Amino acid sequence: MTDKRARFQDIPEEAPERAPGPRAASGGLWNHNFRLFFVARTVAVFGDGMVPVALAAGLLGAGRPGSTVGYALAAWIGPFAVLVLFGGVLADRFTPRRMMILADGLRLVGASVLALSFAAGDPSVWVVYGLSAVSGIGAALFQPGVASIVPRVAHDVQKANAVLRVCEALMTMAGPAFAGLVVGLSGGAGAVFAANAATFGVSGVCMFLLRLFPEGDPVKRGSLLAELVDGWHEFTARSWLWGVIAIWTVYGLTVAGPMMPLTAVLVTEGHGAGTYGALMAVNGAGSVAGGLLALRLRPGRPLAAGAVALLGVVVNLVVLGLGMSVPALGAGQFVGGAAFAFWLVMWSTTVQTHVPADALNRLHAYDVSGSLLMMAAGRALAGPVAERVGAEQVLLAGVGVMVAVVGVLLGARPIRELRRVE
Missing domain, CATH: 1.20.1250.20 (MFS general substrate transporter like domains)
Structure with missing residues (x-):
């Protein structure tokens, strides 16, 4: 992929679809x-x-x-x-x-x-x-x-x-x-x-x-089916891409999916709906902080840096699973929100700068579809599993899964060593 950038012209996007080429506007961000x-x-x-x-x-x-x-x-x-x-x-x-x-x-x-x-x-x-x-x-x-x-x-x-x-x-x-x-x-x-x-x-x-x-x-x-198949080939040709998404399906099913409904139940039952709403606002503030951090830091290996940041999600799981005080829960939500936001910026930027333009929409769709389905399944299973073993135990089990997810992301060489593209 070239790192040269072409200047946008003030013409409609009505020309035939094109293969990968120079993609970004020149000048400052706020063009x-x-x-x-x-x-x-x-x-x-x-x-x-x-x-x-x-x-x-x-x-x-x-x-x-x-x-x-x-x-x-x-x-x-x-x-x-x-x-x-x-x-x-x-x-x-x-x-x-x-x-x-x-x-x-x-x-x-x-x-x-x-x-x-x-x-x-x-x-x-x-x-x-x-x-x-x-x-x-x-x-x-x-x-x-x-x-x-x-x-x-x-x-x-x-x-x-x-x-x-x-x-x-x-x-x-x-x-x-x-x-x-x-x-x-x-x-x-x-x-x-x-x-x-x-x-x-x-x-x-x-x-x-x-x-x-x-x-x-x-x-x-080609046909719609042929292009779906072609998109799948583009997807499987990049080990760092399918590797992250494969790991993410496990995360969505076992951590991200159950975490939202179980957090709502535990906090609401223990501290009231008002506290739950306040904690969600704190989580949003953490997301803002994570985005601001991503504005400042430009790691040479963005996926590796994002994986390390995901350890902040572990903090959130621990304070929830141990039923700590409201201030501790707030700290966990803030750190977890910041960690996940930083990872999302690193991941989005990596995909957008490494994947050819003519396949990017399809590959992003595979990412969204797989993540969404696994998170939905995790949410559906959270209630029955929590009824059998306890919500706190499910969240604490997620700590181990989350640490393993970070370990696999950092242990996989194609993911760990992927360099940023300017």
Whole structure:
């Protein structure tokens, strides 16, 4: 992969798909294209954070059982997990920008109809499930392009990822808080979904205004199935890539998946829902700190540095598993959030700078799909396993798994010795 960068020109991305070539804009980070992409990502994450609050307020406020909220969220995540691989193929075929604009359009329609439905009264749960599925399909079309757009709008890919991570962490905290405020003022979920729809409108406009220079030589495209297979070959050809994701499936199933629901149960039962909410805010603050740290540190071996940082997750697991005091729990959440955010910046930057542009969307889709499915399985298994052996024991067992994960990441030579690309 070349480290030379081409200057973006103010022309639409309408030329045929190109093979790998110079990808990033020249100049400082805050160029025209990065500003647009930054706004699109920030408002979209802010809007996504509103959805669980809006669904809970709308469905529970209408007298529906609590299970309907879970079913509505599952109706979103199911299509996303299944279709994200095809989203990666479509992004490589039709360009990520076009697919992201289409995705924002779908999500705008879904959120707008939900806003009207809840404003008009008590919509059928099947209407809510169907519209949630529409939003999930939109997310599946949008997500693969996130990885490939960053190196095309930012000269400094790590810095761009760090800035995005900081703002995404802030928006993850701000979205639910804003939704709760709107529900309190308006008394219903319709206004929240209207605000959610507006965020997708802003994101879509920003993506439409992006002007990206076509890349390299034209690429010959096959069928969707052939491109999925080709993406798999690209994936398996890089031992550091499939190695990390294979390790990550174990992490998602045994640590990341169970940690969220078990943390909610233990903290809420022991200290109350207010404390749990405060700890999640502290975790978000830790994510901000981790992103800021990634702005300053530029390790020569980013995956190795990120793996060492993941030991911060061990701290969080220990304080949870041992049932320590609230201040200790807060410290664990802060350290764990910072550690995971730093790893995410190192991982995203490595993938975006080492993978050819014409395969990046598909490979990112494989990463997202595998991680999501394993985390979902881990969450589903967490309750039954915790009932048999205890939630604290599951978390403490995760300490051993997490240490092993870090050990394998550092022990695998292709991962440990992979150098950064400037």
